[in-house]
Amino acid sequence: MGVLYLGSCDKGKQPRDKKDFLKPYHIDGLLINKVTFRDDDRTKWRSFREGKDNSVLKLQQFLFRAGFMPRAAFDGVFGYVTQAAVRLFQEYVRTIEGFNDMVPDGIVGSGTMSHIERWQKENKVSEWGSATSKNPSEAYTNWMQLLQDAKKHYTNNPGAILKHLNSLSKTYSTIKPAEWKFDTNDIHLIGIRRKQTESAIRRENDDLFVLLIKGMAFTFWGSTDASVNMAGRKDEAFLIEGQHRYRFGWHKISVEKKIYRALKPVDWNGVMIIRDWDNDNAYTDKDIMFTDGSGNVKGLRVNPSINIHWTGIGSSNFSAGCQVIAGKSYLNHKNKLQDCSKFASTSYNGLTSSSKKTKGAYNVFTDLILCYAPQNVTNLYYTLGREESLDLSENFGAQYASHTLTRLKSV
Incomplete structure (x- = not known):
């Protein structure tokens, strides 16, 4: 698996109509009709990029099970919600688990992947994911x-x-x-x-x-x-x-x-x-x-x-x-x-x-x-x-x- 970040797509999962795919999010100003993602921490636009396997889908399935992405689309596209869920996972690892060297940047490289693999082995679920308004703090x-x-x-x-x-x-x-x-x-x-x-x-x-x-x-x-x-x-x-x-x-x-x-x-x-x-x-x-x-x-x-x-x-x-x-x-x-x-x-x-x-x-x-x-x-x-x-x-x-x-x- 290569590095995954905003715009990464699994093999065969690039949307045919990119404008339509982004339309629910791109409803303001210069974003309207854009066919690329806005990576605002990098102040740049990210194109859809197709990979050779189904790494994004596996990532989305993990984020769902771990409680960071409850509305996962499982579409094999590393979009805005997937980016946000990755950053929340990284922030959770940094703060709740105490891995202070983690930077929550929304990019899944070898460091973040090692923590994902650890969580998968331990079947961990975040406190944030299990929280509910029916049992509030x-x-x-x-x-x-x-x-x-x-x-x-x-x-x-x-x-x-x-x-x-x-x-x-x-x-x-x-x-x-x-x-x-x-x-x-x-x-x-x-x-x-x-x-x-x-x-x-x-x-x-x-x-x-x-x-x-x-x-x-x-x-x-x-x-x-x-x-x-x-x-x-x-x-x-x-x-x-x-x-x-x-x-x-x-x-x-x-x-x-x-x-x-x-x-x-x-x-x-x-x-x-x-x-x-x-x-x-x-x-x-x-x-x-x-x-x-x-x-x-x-x-x-x-x-x-x-x-x-x-x-x-x-x-x-x-x-x-x-x-x-x-x-x-x-x-x-x-x-x-x-x-x-x-x-x-x-x-x-x-x-x-x-x-x-x-x-x-x-x-x-x-x-x-x-x-x-x-x-x-x-x-x-x-x-x-x-x-x-x-x-x-x-x-x-x-x-x-x-x-x-x-x-x-x-x-």
């Missing part, structure tokens, strides 16, 4: 309860921003509090916003993100707030607190050298934002009351480009209004700190064909979503709240966010 249960408590609280006590949202006839990918959905069969992402009312031209990556999937909770960090220097305008956009629907997609879809996997609003019109209308470099209730020269309240706006994407290792805030996630570290399903700094790239410049750098923890985030999304589920529910909302639950409290962030930044 304590952390998953606590977060889901907090979401339900938040829905009840903010339906009855909406505040200035949500009152304005409730008054609108169309809210696009943003959902009114009474309609927030917290089904355990869905994927949920929680954003915890901090220090949004403090004036800052250069925003730090000082917010949390919690991914709830398959009864497990994984914690990441980054920023929910725009940095003025990235926004390129004084009235930078802030995604409003509440629930929003996001789909699997891509970021930087108009810049070929920078396209990579991300999340986008389900409705092409976008999600609801409030701009920093009074230019105090902060997000406060004054912004919702701000009026134009005629005395009309400027209020909320819909914005199509508020994605959920990568922000390097977290040393700089890459957000112009998007929700951004750092690649340096994360907390796994057991709330254990995982350090990705040895191979996590600081920026696009570190992602090349000759580099072993990746997007680090951000890849774990996107790979978990791609691999463990239930059948026919192509979106998730993103619920953004403020740090003080954690006081709604005795399991957390407002200090939880700052303490957790300190842990994540300690590597």
Whole structure:
């Protein structure tokens, strides 16, 4: 068996219609009608390449049995889901099993294959694969309860921003509090916003993100707030607190050298934002009351480009209004700190064909979503709240966010 990676195909398994094969994934910008795969950690395109045996099928069968690829197509094509499952396997070997020299790059060479053979001999199945929302972890249960408590609280006590949202006839990918959905069969992402009312031209990556999937909770960090220097305008956009629907997609879809996997609003019109209308470099209730020269309240706006994407290792805030996630570290399903700094790239410049750098923890985030999304589920529910909302639950409290962030930044 030769080295397997994105685009590898078994003998006779190349799709006849490559465009049709890629169509479910290539639905954004420059990706539309592409007949090659986007290898975004290498910032290059990968062609379909036919091998001489059925190595890809055997790999897919292993990933399925080991619990990393529950929706395996068994098609003999090393596509996006297979790549994500390989990276999750490599990350599991690196972190859960302690093989620290493993780099989760999605490439199956002799090193990764030796671990696959070991797993096959031992008939191993990952904890991630056997997890289920029917038997959730304590952390998953606590977060889901907090979401339900938040829905009840903010339906009855909406505040200035949500009152304005409730008054609108169309809210696009943003959902009114009474309609927030917290089904355990869905994927949920929680954003915890901090220090949004403090004036800052250069925003730090000082917010949390919690991914709830398959009864497990994984914690990441980054920023929910725009940095003025990235926004390129004084009235930078802030995604409003509440629930929003996001789909699997891509970021930087108009810049070929920078396209990579991300999340986008389900409705092409976008999600609801409030701009920093009074230019105090902060997000406060004054912004919702701000009026134009005629005395009309400027209020909320819909914005199509508020994605959920990568922000390097977290040393700089890459957000112009998007929700951004750092690649340096994360907390796994057991709330254990995982350090990705040895191979996590600081920026696009570190992602090349000759580099072993990746997007680090951000890849774990996107790979978990791609691999463990239930059948026919192509979106998730993103619920953004403020740090003080954690006081709604005795399991957390407002200090939880700052303490957790300190842990994540300690590597």
